[in-house]
Amino acid sequence: MGTPGTAQRDTVDASLVRRVAQGDKVALETLYGRYERLVFSFAGRILRDPHLAEEVVQDVFMRIWTRAGQFEGNRGRFSSWLLNITHNLAVDRLRQARSRGMVLVDWQPAARAGDRVEVDVAEQALLAHQVQQALTILSPDQREALELAYFHGLTHTEIARRTRSPLGTVKSRLHHALLKLRALLMTEGKEADLRHGNP
Amino acid sequence: MGTPRIAVPCPEPEDLSLLALGALEPDEVAPLQAHVERCPRCRLQYAGLESTVELLPHAAPPLAPPAGMKERVLAAVTSPAPAEPPAAGGLAARFRQGGAAAWLRVGGVAAVLALAVVTGSLALQVSHLKDELAELEQWERFAYDGLGAVNASLNSAARTGLKVVPLEATPAAGGAGGSVILAPTRDGQVKVVVYVWKLPRPANRQVYHVWLVRDGERTSGGTFTTDYQGRGGRMIQVPGVDFQAIGVTLEPDANVMQPRGQRVLAGNL
Numbered sequence: 346m347g348t349p350g351t352a353q354r355d356t357v358d359a360s361l362v363r364r365v366a367q368g369d370k371v372a373l374e375t376l377y378g379r380y381e382r383l384v385f386s387f388a389g390r391i392l393r394d395p396h397l398a399e400e401v402v403q404d405v406f407m408r409i410w411t412r413a414g415q416f417e418g419n420r421g422r423f424s425s426w427l428l429n430i431t432h433n434l435a436v437d438r439l440r441q442a443r444s445r446g447m448v449l450v451d452w453q454p455a456a457r458a459g460d461r462v463e464v465d466v467a468e469q470a471l472l473a474h475q476v477q478q479a480l481t482i483l484s485p486d487q488r489e490a491l492e493l494a495y496f497h498g499l500t501h502t503e504i505a506r507r508t509r510s511p512l513g514t515v516k517s518r519l520h521h522a523l524l525k526l527r528a529l530l531m532t533e534g535k536e537a538d539l540r541h542g543n544p
Numbered sequence: 545m546g547t548p549r550i551a552v553p554c555p556e557p558e559d560l561s562l563l564a565l566g567a568l569e570p571d572e573v574a575p576l577q578a579h580v581e582r583c584p585r586c587r588l589q590y591a592g593l594e595s596t597v598e599l600l601p602h603a604a605p606p607l608a609p610p611a612g613m614k615e616r617v618l619a620a621v622t623s624p625a626p627a628e629p630p631a632a633g634g635l636a637a638r639f640r641q642g643g644a645a646a647w648l649r650v651g652g653v654a655a656v657l658a659l660a661v662v663t664g665s666l667a668l669q670v671s672h673l674k675d676e677l678a679e680l681e682q683w684e685r686f687a688y689d690g691l692g693a694v695n696a697s698l699n700s701a702a703r704t705g706l707k708v709v710p711l712e713a714t715p716a717a718g719g720a721g722g723s724v725i726l727a728p729t730r731d732g733q734v735k736v737v738v739y740v741w742k743l744p745r746p747a748n749r750q751v752y753h754v755w756l757v758r759d760g761e762r763t764s765g766g767t768f769t770t771d772y773q774g775r776g777g778r779m780i781q782v783p784g785v786d787f788q789a790i791g792v793t794l795e796p797d798a799n800v801m802q803p804r805g806q807r808v809l810a811g812n813l
Binding site: 407 | 557558559561562564565566567568569592595596597598599600601602603604606608609617621622766767799
């Protein structure tokens with residue numbers, strides 16, 4: 346359902362992953378260059394620590410390097426696989442930290458005043474803007490539940506406890522949040538475009 | 545005649561959303577996944593939810609990767625003998641053994657500024673911090689959005705009691721200094737703000753590592769670096785102060801299980 350642009354990106358990714366599976370370091374470096382910022386930003390969003398985010402980036406690409414052969418191009422896109430690995434590794438770290446009794450203060454990193462907006466981040470920034478805009482359409486309760494579930498790695502029972510809401514209410518908020526986002530973001534062909542930088 | 549098959553009812557759509565978001569309890573995942581795999585209707589519904597979730601990473605504001613990260617990561621990944629296999633157990637093990645945890649590197653300055661404002665009675669204890677305020681106001685390194693949250697919680701903390709503990713430099717870090725500020729939060733926890741000054745900026749992958757010392761055992765309190773003037777900080781939140789001391793070491797990288805570098809600062813609570 347993607348556009349020619351997304352299809353081309355998928356094809357290139359799939360080709361690179363095949364080469365990585367054969368031990369091609371140049372292909373790995375190319376893949377890294379294509380996704381470094383996205384993976385780092387996503388890990389940073391979850392962990393809120395640049396050192397830990399870098400560690401996750403390393404673990405993610407270690408996994409790509411050692412398990413590229415497990416990627417099945419006919420079952421999904423490389424970027425989805427990559428971001429899923431990133432999410433799992435980052436949330437795993439977050440949950441381990443919590444199990445040790447540490448909790449995060451609610452905080453979101455913002456671009457520092459001195460950061461330059463480079464040309465190559467414009468695409469990602471635009472994507473981020475579109476998804477962030479869609480998130481603003483959610484009710485505050487829905488947005489909070491989604492934030493806690495996806496970016497803080499809390500389970501539905503933990504969210505219920507944190508927000509002092511009935512379990513059924515939390516489930517309903519999360520479900521309707523996703524339905525609303527889907528309706529906003531996934532018009533025909535847009536889903537693939539969004540995920541691949543062709544808004 | 546075979547055993548009659550018992551139809552397994554489809555899960556509620558809400559549960560499929562939880563599965564897509566990774567928000568189920570661990571023991572709920574496998575049965576639901578198994579159902580989705582064999583139920584075409586749920587599989588279709590789940591695919592739609594999953595593809596929506598796959599957009600969420602893009603909500604992360606773009607962050608500039610640190611200088612040299614590409615070289616470090618690629619070197620570590622493709623080196624003949626990687627330091628750490630990529631198995632999930634490795635990650636967990638590293639964490640259990642005190643590897644860097646997901647704590648907040650934020651607002652050391654913001655917290656110190658806020659503390660100084662709201663705690664006149666602590667003027668003596670924080671006098672050395674106040675001396676830094678003029679410079680701190682110009683310090684953009686920690687100019688994050690967390691300031692509002694920090695201020696809000698400290699307003700309460702100021703009423704319920706703060707504790708400031710000096711961090712003394714070891715001979716390895718002559719001239720450096722630091723403070724630990726313990727600030728109770730509204731929900732009964734404690735914010736621990738570690739703020740340091742005149743610590744040399746770490747080289748390459750080196751980081752300063754905060755350790756909470758509890759009955760002789762050290763638990764990671766996270767890492768930080770310092771700016772060109774040697775200032776840096778770290779804020780964590782803990783359920784209670786059950787540790788007796790705090791130390792800061794200079795480590796070769798953020799991925800350490802126990803302190804192995806030089807101790808540079810220490811303070812007893």
